[in-house]
Amino acid sequence: MTTPASTRSGGLPYSPIRKFVPFAxxxxxxGKKVYYLNIGQPDIPTPVSFWxxxxxxxxxxxxxxxxxxxxxxxxxxxxxxxxxxxVDLAHKNIQITNGGxxxxxxxxxxxxxxxxxxxxxxxxxxxxxxxxxxMKVTLKALPLSIENGFHFDDxxxxxxxxxxxxxxxxxxxxxxxxxxxxxxKERESIVKFASDNNLFLIxxxxxxxxxxxxxxxxxxxxxxxxxDNIIVIDSLSKxxxxxxxxxxxxxxxxxxxxxxxxxxxxxxxxxxTLDQVASAHMVRCCPQADLDAIVxxxxxxxDVLYSSFQNIPGAFCHKPEGxxxxxxxxxxxxxxxxxxxxxxxxxxxxxxxFVAPARGFYVTPGKGLDEVRIAYVLNCDAIKSAVKVIxxxxxxxxx
Amino acid sequence: MTTPASTRSGGLPYSPIRKFVPFAxxxxxxGKKVYYLNIGQPDIPTPVSFWxxxxxxxxxxxxxxxxxxxxxxxxxxxxxxxxxxxVDLAHKNIQITNGGxxxxxxxxxxxxxxxxxxxxxxxxxxxxxxxxxxMKVTLKALPLSIENGFHFDDxxxxxxxxxxxxxxxxxxxxxxxxxxxxxxKERESIVKFASDNNLFLIxxxxxxxxxxxxxxxxxxxxxxxxxDNIIVIDSLSKxxxxxxxxxxxxxxxxxxxxxxxxxxxxxxxxxxTLDQVASAHMVRCCPQADLDAIVxxxxxxxDVLYSSFQNIPGAFCHKPEGxxxxxxxxxxxxxxxxxxxxxxxxxxxxxxxFVAPARGFYVTPGKGLDEVRIAYVLNCDAIKSAVKVIxxxxxxxxx
Numbered sequence: 001m002t003t004p005a006s007t008r009s010g011g012l013p014y015s016p017i018r019k020f021v022p023f024a025x026x027x028x029x030x031g032k033k034v035y036y037l038n039i040g041q042p043d044i045p046t047p048v049s050f051w052x053x054x055x056x057x058x059x060x061x062x063x064x065x066x067x068x069x070x071x072x073x074x075x076x077x078x079x080x081x082x083x084x085x086x087v088d089l090a091h092k093n094i095q096i097t098n099g100g101x102x103x104x105x106x107x108x109x110x111x112x113x114x115x116x117x118x119x120x121x122x123x124x125x126x127x128x129x130x131x132x133x134x135m136k137v138t139l140k141a142l143p144l145s146i147e148n149g150f151h152f153d154d155x156x157x158x159x160x161x162x163x164x165x166x167x168x169x170x171x172x173x174x175x176x177x178x179x180x181x182x183x184x185k186e187r188e189s190i191v192k193f194a195s196d197n198n199l200f201l202i203x204x205x206x207x208x209x210x211x212x213x214x215x216x217x218x219x220x221x222x223x224x225x226x227x228d229n230i231i232v233i234d235s236l237s238k239x240x241x242x243x244x245x246x247x248x249x250x251x252x253x254x255x256x257x258x259x260x261x262x263x264x265x266x267x268x269x270x271x272x273t274l275d276q277v278a279s280a281h282m283v284r285c286c287p288q289a290d291l292d293a294i295v296x297x298x299x300x301x302x303d304v305l306y307s308s309f310q311n312i313p314g315a316f317c318h319k320p321e322g323x324x325x326x327x328x329x330x331x332x333x334x335x336x337x338x339x340x341x342x343x344x345x346x347x348x349x350x351x352x353x354f355v356a357p358a359r360g361f362y363v364t365p366g367k368g369l370d371e372v373r374i375a376y377v378l379n380c381d382a383i384k385s386a387v388k389v390i391x392x393x394x395x396x397x398x399x
Numbered sequence: 400m401t402t403p404a405s406t407r408s409g410g411l412p413y414s415p416i417r418k419f420v421p422f423a424x425x426x427x428x429x430g431k432k433v434y435y436l437n438i439g440q441p442d443i444p445t446p447v448s449f450w451x452x453x454x455x456x457x458x459x460x461x462x463x464x465x466x467x468x469x470x471x472x473x474x475x476x477x478x479x480x481x482x483x484x485x486v487d488l489a490h491k492n493i494q495i496t497n498g499g500x501x502x503x504x505x506x507x508x509x510x511x512x513x514x515x516x517x518x519x520x521x522x523x524x525x526x527x528x529x530x531x532x533x534m535k536v537t538l539k540a541l542p543l544s545i546e547n548g549f550h551f552d553d554x555x556x557x558x559x560x561x562x563x564x565x566x567x568x569x570x571x572x573x574x575x576x577x578x579x580x581x582x583x584k585e586r587e588s589i590v591k592f593a594s595d596n597n598l599f600l601i602x603x604x605x606x607x608x609x610x611x612x613x614x615x616x617x618x619x620x621x622x623x624x625x626x627d628n629i630i631v632i633d634s635l636s637k638x639x640x641x642x643x644x645x646x647x648x649x650x651x652x653x654x655x656x657x658x659x660x661x662x663x664x665x666x667x668x669x670x671x672t673l674d675q676v677a678s679a680h681m682v683r684c685c686p687q688a689d690l691d692a693i694v695x696x697x698x699x700x701x702d703v704l705y706s707s708f709q710n711i712p713g714a715f716c717h718k719p720e721g722x723x724x725x726x727x728x729x730x731x732x733x734x735x736x737x738x739x740x741x742x743x744x745x746x747x748x749x750x751x752x753f754v755a756p757a758r759g760f761y762v763t764p765g766k767g768l769d770e771v772r773i774a775y776v777l778n779c780d781a782i783k784s785a786v787k788v789i790x791x792x793x794x795x796x797x798x
Contacts, residue, residue, distance in 0.1 A: 002627055002628060002653065002655070003510075003566070003597050003598060003599050003628040003653075004655075005509050005510065005653070005655035005656055005659060006508065006509060006510055006511050006512045006515070006566070006659075007512055008508070008512050008513070009508070009509055009655070009658070009659035009662070012659065012662040012663070012666075013662070014661075014662055014665060015466070015662075015665035015666065018466060018665050019665075021465075039463070041462055041463055042460070043460060044460065045459045045460055046458070046459065046460055046461040050461070054453075054673070059445070059643075060444045060445065061441070061442060061443065061444055061445055061640060062445040062449070062640075062641045062642070062643035062644055063440055063642055063643050064438070064440055064642045064643055065643060066420075067414070067417060098497050098645070098667065099667065099668060101666065101667040101668060102667065105667075109405065109407070109408070109533065110404050110405060110408055111402075111404065111405055112405050113405045113406055113407050114407070114513065114535065116405070127665075127666045127667075127668075130662065130663070130665075130666035131666060134508065134663065134666070136513065136535070167402070167405070198402050199402060200402050228401055229401060229402040241460060241461075242461045243461070243462055243463045243668075243669075244458075244461035244462050244463055244464060244669070244671065244672030244673065245461055245671060245672070245673065246497070246668075246669065246670065246671045254401065254402075254404070256401070256403075256404035256408070257404055259408070260404060260405075260408035260411065262413075263408070263411040263412070263413055263414075263529065264411070264529070264533065266413060266414035266417050266418075266526075266529075267411075267414065267500065267526045267529035267530060267533070268497065268498065268500040268501065268504075268526075269498060269500060269526075269642075269645075270642075270643070270645070271645065272643065272644060272645045272671045272673075272674050273643030273644070274453070274643065274644065274671075274673055274674065275671050275673065275674070
């Protein structure tokens with residue numbers, strides 16, 4: 001007799017980004033070319049400095065690193081924040097984590113008891129929903145609309161969502177999935193609102209450097225000396241195109257949050273030593289010009305994507321200002337069905353396109369049903385072809 | 400104003416293995432040599448096959464691996480279980496995790512709702528206490544005693560601990576911290592007890608190959624075809640002396656547990672690609688004779704440790720049959736104070752010894768106060784010297 005598993009497993013969603021992977025594999029097995037616009041896996045080469053850092057490792061025993069993180073990596077990040085933003089961090093303010101994911105889990109645990117609430121803007125990064133579920137935290141969403149560019153007046157729009165259980169606000173900036181970037185005025189209103197209501201402010205800045213049209217990189221850590229309840233989630237995965245090295249960080253001046261994070265980190269012993277040592281070298285040595293060139297390339301891709309969608313009747317593509325995602329409204333009833341159909345039943349010139357249904361990026365039920373999230377992580381030609389697949393598909397799709 | 404952190408952080412212990420690290424660092428800064436017997440960090444070289452596997456990686460982009468794990472690594476483990484134990488696993492039965500730690504977190508989440516109970520034997524691996532705390536699971540312990548070799552008659556000794564909330568039994572075999580190995584009769588009684596009471600049986604086998612005195616390696620997966628609620632926790636860290644590569648696995652035939660684990664795995668995206676690819680090569684290519692030689696070396700260390708303690712008045716060293724730990728009772732009132740004092744205030748011929756207080760390995764309050772856990776992960780000479788430090792220290796320690 002099979003023992004019943006826990007019922008809390010039930011509320012956990014499959015990743016909307018990854019759940020159609022078997023269909024994509026099947027499509028490839030049938031000889032179709034698949035354009036992967038479903039996942040933020042850039043095609044940009046990992047910096048040479050990462051591979052150099054790896055090559056230089058001369059260890060006989062691949063030992064546990066420190067639970068807090070490799071000291072060289074912590075120092076490299078400390079210097080990066082200082083040089084780039086004038087933010088003055090101590091070694092103890094940085095907890096290295098297994099990607100940004102683990103930093104989020106630590107933040108949820110440290111800020112909220114079971115049943116506490118975190119305010120977010122909808123749509124949001126889908127995995128927040130899973131982490132909240134794991135940590136028994138409720139996400140309360142302010143829904144924004146694609147029609148007006150996911151516009152957000154002011155943090156005080158969040159006020160009606162406040163309850164006695166509200167403990168934090170969680171934002172991504174630049175935003176996955178919308179590509180929105182907060183203006184300085186918005187950032188200030190968010191910090192003020194958090195401070196007025198004594199809330200933790202968790203900001204996921206893993207796309208920090210992907211800002212277009214001459215905009216400046218920013219970090220909420222610039223406000224953290226005055227308001228120490230700010231927790232920044234960082235990751236090297238996207239900035240350096242090194243997603244396979246699972247290196248993130250939780251950064252804060254809040255000593256209670258740091259203490260809890262270190263205890264959680266000690267329980268799981270350490271992050272990977274090789275990834276940390278190679279990353280430390282990369283953060284120190286990767287030329288800024290190389291990173292800037294990558295951002296210029298993404299801006300080009302963004303432009304191609306955006307203009308390609310202008311020709312598709314009934315489709316509406318939000319123009320992102322940063323990150324490398326956008327949300328697109330399609331003239332279909334059920335974008336999830338459409339996404340699966342693209343992989344299972346459609347091809348154009350032997351190719352099809354893999355997009356993520358946007359529904360899974362909304363906490364608010366019923367939102368995003370006719371929207372998809374697109375990661376523009378392929379070169380411009382591939383993006384053109386991938387959108388052409390969608391254009392042709394919509395002409396024949398019956399829904 | 401600092402926002403109060405969650406109160407659930409409060410119950411989380413600092414690792415008893417790692418919490419005195421600052422004192423050890425301080426001792427080293429003062430010029431003392433420190434013998435690290437506190438942590439299971441072997442000094443055995445990582446196999447050449449791991450470094451070869453790493454060297455052979457020819458990637459331009461270090462990409463995310465699959466959420467379930469790298470297919471080559473899963474296949475290598477599948478073949479290892481088949482060749483070593485005749486256990487027949489499918490690809491889907493193996494979820495790769497960030498060390499054994501993450502596999503434990505997944506198991507707790509998949510088997511238990513909040514407030515559910517897991518039965519354990521005391522003393523136990525200290526981090527189970529942290530994972531249980533994170534996942535809101537209660538550990539109910541059957542205390543065993545060092546005086547009779549942590550003897551355990553029969554799984555039915557656990558019966559008085561059963562309640563309606565009991566969902567699982569969690570064991571390590573070979574045991575960290577005691578070095579105990581279950582006999583075949585004990586293993587069978589455990590499976591029968593779990594089955595009679597419809598419980599998940601989670602067995603942490605990360606020390607599986609460290610068995611001495613001619614004993615055979617075993618796995619509870621041998622019983623899992625008949626009873627599919629068995630979940631085995633595996634890790635490469637100790638078997639191959641590669642603790643810095645964070646590669647573990649959750650292995651089961653239970654489809655609900657696998658489904659939940661995959662959802663949790665998708666939320667955190669993937670384990671490190673480099674560690675997985677290099678490990679896949681290592682699991683395939685590391686000669687069995689090399690692994691056997693390591694076990695012979697540990698048996699030698701075990702013997703040296705055990706015999707060194709025979710000369711210390713009032714000390715009692717449990718003789719371990721496997722793993723590379725043991726628990727030692729010392730003629731002190733407070734082993735935690737003694738351990739800290741060794742680092743802070745004592746040296747013998749310029750050296751001191753770092754041991755982990757055993758109190759943190761007991762769930763039952765008041766147990767293990769005069770005991771320490773020792774990891775015999777240094778060479779025989781170092782172990783002799785390290786125990787000599789303890790012997791001399793006890794002569795002058797005032798308590």
